[in-house]
Amino acid sequence: MNSGLIRSKTPVASACYLPGMLRLGVAFLLLGILSPAVSAAPTPDSAAPLHTQTAWDLRPSLKYDAICLLNVLSGDPYYLQYYRAEYDHFAPLFTPGEQAAFRRLKQVIKDEGGGIVSADLALYLSAVDDETLEQMIHTTRDHSALEAALRRTPYWDPQAWVVFENIAPSLDTALGALQRVGFERWWETEVRPRIEKRIAEIAPALPRYNIVPAIEHRLGFRLPSDRITVYLMAYSEPHGIRITGARFLTHVSYPFSIVLRNAIHEMMHPPFAAGRADVAAAIGRLGADPILRERIEHHDRALGYNDVAGYVEEDCVQALEAIIGEQFGVGRDQRAYWREQDGGIHVLAAAIYLNYKRELAPANTPMAFADWLVRAVDAGQLQGDALVEVEHTFLGASVPRPAPTTPRKTP
Numbered sequence: 321m322n323s324g325l326i327r328s329k330t331p332v333a334s335a336c337y338l339p340g341m342l343r344l345g346v347a348f349l350l351l352g353i354l355s356p357a358v359s360a361a362p363t364p365d366s367a368a369p370l371h372t373q374t375a376w377d378l379r380p381s382l383k384y385d386a387i388c389l390l391n392v393l394s395g396d397p398y399y400l401q402y403y404r405a406e407y408d409h410f411a412p413l414f415t416p417g418e419q420a421a422f423r424r425l426k427q428v429i430k431d432e433g434g435g436i437v438s439a440d441l442a443l444y445l446s447a448v449d450d451e452t453l454e455q456m457i458h459t460t461r462d463h464s465a466l467e468a469a470l471r472r473t474p475y476w477d478p479q480a481w482v483v484f485e486n487i488a489p490s491l492d493t494a495l496g497a498l499q500r501v502g503f504e505r506w507w508e509t510e511v512r513p514r515i516e517k518r519i520a521e522i523a524p525a526l527p528r529y530n531i532v533p534a535i536e537h538r539l540g541f542r543l544p545s546d547r548i549t550v551y552l553m554a555y556s557e558p559h560g561i562r563i564t565g566a567r568f569l570t571h572v573s574y575p576f577s578i579v580l581r582n583a584i585h586e587m588m589h590p591p592f593a594a595g596r597a598d599v600a601a602a603i604g605r606l607g608a609d610p611i612l613r614e615r616i617e618h619h620d621r622a623l624g625y626n627d628v629a630g631y632v633e634e635d636c637v638q639a640l641e642a643i644i645g646e647q648f649g650v651g652r653d654q655r656a657y658w659r660e661q662d663g664g665i666h667v668l669a670a671a672i673y674l675n676y677k678r679e680l681a682p683a684n685t686p687m688a689f690a691d692w693l694v695r696a697v698d699a700g701q702l703q704g705d706a707l708v709e710v711e712h713t714f715l716g717a718s719v720p721r722p723a724p725t726t727p728r729k730t731p
Contacts, residue, residue, distance in 0.1 A: 369542070371536060371542065371546040372546075374529065374532040374546055374547075375546055376526040376548055376550070377548065377549040378526070378549075378552060379519075380511075380515040380516060381553070381569075383450060383451055383452075384551050384569050385511060385553055386507075387438055388442070388553055388569070389555045390437050390438060391438050392404075403555060415497070421489075422497075425487055430622070433483065434624075434626040434627075438556065439561045439624070442569060444470065446564045447470045447475075447564050453495055453503070454499065460488045460489075460492040463485070474594070522579060531583060532548070534644050535587050535640075535644060538644060539588065541688075545565070549566065550567075550579065550583060551568070552571070553570065560586060562589050568583070580645070584640075588641070591637055591640060592633075592689075599694060601694075602697040605697050611707045612703075615666075615668075619663055632668065635666050635668035638669040639673040642669075642673050654670070655715060659715055659716065664715070667710060671707055672696075675702070
């Protein structure tokens with residue numbers, strides 16, 4: 321098997337997926353109803369001085385490539401379209417018990433939980449410093465250190481932890497299978513050189529893009545760090561994946577503009593402070609809109625965004641990514657993009673983009689995004705007929721006009 325398997329393809333997405341095991345916890349964080357002992361989510365300090373610079377750090381990672389490869393090793397048809405050659409090489413090397421372990425990870429995380437195997441596991445395992453398969457296997461067998469580390473992050477959720485404990489034996493078997501067939505040696509010789517070559521190509525240009533202050537200006541609060549760590553992956557397609565800290569995974573084949581937009585995008589998850597009741601109420605009202613409910617309930621679940629909180633957060637970040645990307649000269653045809661992206665489900669992103677950008681236009685008016693979102697929902701700019709107008713005039717979609725409704729206010 322040669323390095324030609326790391327193919328250069330047109331990227332289908334620059335969006336992030338919020339791990340499925342955590343969606344319930346994130347919804348609770350937005351509502352501010354997790355107990356203080358459970359929720360470790362920091363509330364951004366709007367009074368803290370904003371950062372003035374961006375430090376870039378690009379890396380390869382055996383750990384995250386191994387996790388991302390788990391998607392296709394279950395035989396999932398969705399990922400076979402990207403990594404059929406890898407599957408055909410590795411699958412015959414596994415025992416029936418090992419093959420069953422890969423399938424169980426998919427069954428529990430994706431089929432039953434509506435998540436994505438790579439996104440869920442990468443997020444969780446990023447809380448510890450494991451780098452080798454041996455270290456990762458040890459963590460699956462004794463995850464006390466992982467649990468302690470996760471409790472110190474915004475991503476801790478007791479129900480999600482139960483899911484992880486349930487799949488830990490299967491993850492142990494799957495990682496052991498990769499170790500047994502020599503995946504580590506193969507990755508070092510066939511994958512790492514290609515990724516390090518790509519890092520050398522794009523790293524010199526990144527210091528020109530001081531994105532952290534621009535992001536903070538839009539969000540209205542200071543990010544935890546001005547250092548952004550980008551892991552270039554061989555097996556992450558078609559996802560961009562946020563992990564703990566100011567870090568994310570993106571595919572090695574993506575052009576520079578996509579890598580930069582990924583960085584802008586991932587650093588804005590989530591774009592709201594935890595515990596804001598007004599934001600939670602606004603999200604609830606958006607979730608009651610018939611057009612948005614249709615998008616959330618009737619799309620390919622393999623894409624993610626299968627609940628209101630996840631969909632709304634993603635569309636907010638996509639709109640902000642578009643606005644800030646234009647500021648740094650990596651804008652694109654957003655109309656064409658949202659017509660095609662994820663089957664055209666992101667009509668809310670288009671509505672936010674048009675309305676928020678319009679209000680920012682006078683002298684680049686400073687306006688914290690969460691505050692604007694609450695006002696926009698109150699004014700009906702993102703629901704009902706306003707969405708129909710965006711679909712027809714901006715996206716050029718032909719959709720049935722829903723029966724008139726009055727968006728419900730959540731208690």
